[in-house]
Amino acid sequence: MPLGANRPKKRRLKAAGWRTGSVAEFLNLTPEESALIEIKLRLSQLVKKARIRRHLSQTALAEKLGSSQSRVAKIESGDSSVSLDLLVRATFASGATRKAMARAIA
Amino acid sequence: MPLGANRPKKRRLKAAGWRTGSVAEFLNLTPEESALIEIKLRLSQLVKKARIRRHLSQTALAEKLGSSQSRVAKIESGDSSVSLDLLVRATFASGATRKAMARAIA
DNA sequence: TGAGCATATGTCAGACTTGACATATCAATC
DNA sequence: GATTGATATGTCAAGTCTGACATATGCTCA
Numbered sequence: 001m002p003l004g005a006n007r008p009k010k011r012r013l014k015a016a017g018w019r020t021g022s023v024a025e026f027l028n029l030t031p032e033e034s035a036l037i038e039i040k041l042r043l044s045q046l047v048k049k050a051r052i053r054r055h056l057s058q059t060a061l062a063e064k065l066g067s068s069q070s071r072v073a074k075i076e077s078g079d080s081s082v083s084l085d086l087l088v089r090a091t092f093a094s095g096a097t098r099k100a101m102a103r104a105i106a
Numbered sequence: 107m108p109l110g111a112n113r114p115k116k117r118r119l120k121a122a123g124w125r126t127g128s129v130a131e132f133l134n135l136t137p138e139e140s141a142l143i144e145i146k147l148r149l150s151q152l153v154k155k156a157r158i159r160r161h162l163s164q165t166a167l168a169e170k171l172g173s174s175q176s177r178v179a180k181i182e183s184g185d186s187s188v189s190l191d192l193l194v195r196a197t198f199a200s201g202a203t204r205k206a207m208a209r210a211i212a
Numbered sequence: 213t214g215a216g217c218a219t220a221t222g223t224c225a226g227a228c229t230t231g232a233c234a235t236a237t238c239a240a241t242c
Numbered sequence: 243g244a245t246t247g248a249t250a251t252g253t254c255a256a257g258t259c260t261g262a263c264a265t266a267t268g269c270t271c272a
Contacts, residue, residue: 032198092138106208
């Protein structure tokens with residue numbers, strides 16, 4: 001995010017947690033911002049789905065990912081402290097295909 | 107990236123610049139890591155293509171993005187200091203469609 | 213009830229990323 | 243060869259993200 005300019009916006013996001021579906025209208029986000037958030041939410045759902053399909057615990061996925069159970073929980077809950085980089089790595093580690101990922105984005 | 111464990115790997119990446127196409131075999135990356143890098147490279151190319159198609163200078167795109175010309179240059183050159191978050195925001199700002207983005211990823 | 217496992221949430225030091233700036237390179241025009 | 247506009251590269255203070263840890267909640271099975 002724009003570092004100086006958008007700090008307040010980011011703070012609002014953090015406060016609201018953008019977990020609830022159509023946050024974009026509630027907060028005043030630019031289209032780009034809400035698109036990015038939507039992508040993140042979809043990926044977090046994909047990670048959870050793929051992990052469960054493979055009967056992995058969050059701890060097991062964390063190990064594959066070189067991370068920790070608590071971070072995986074944050075990944076799957078759509079926590080705003082999770083970067084897209086980490087989300088995508090988690091998506092791969094969970095065994096989801098690139099195709100599924102592309103679908104989540106389009 | 108795994109923070110403690112993979113620092114050396116990240117350092118190698120930084121040194122090599124991962125610009126050259128099939129870096130993955132040269133450095134020993136996990137499949138997840140090389141997949142992420144490939145996605146980043148493709149998106150950086152997409153940004154450049156979309157920006158040029160719209161006759162925008164890097165400075166103009168930087169403004170839309172709330173960033174600076176030098177960062178846009180880094181985005182487009184596949185610099186390893188650029189996060190996927192920023193890449194995706196730049197992709198949107200450049201006017202590329204979500205479809206094109208999905209295509210770049212799959 | 214309680215032990216055991218899976219998941220959720222809060223916190224933080226340290227590692228990473230960012231916009232901004234300075235400066236360099238390159239091409240086109242004069 | 244000087245000017246101009248676009249792009250590239252290096253640096254850094256300030257801000258963000260991360261793994262790890264502590265701890266809480268929830269569930270299942272004896």
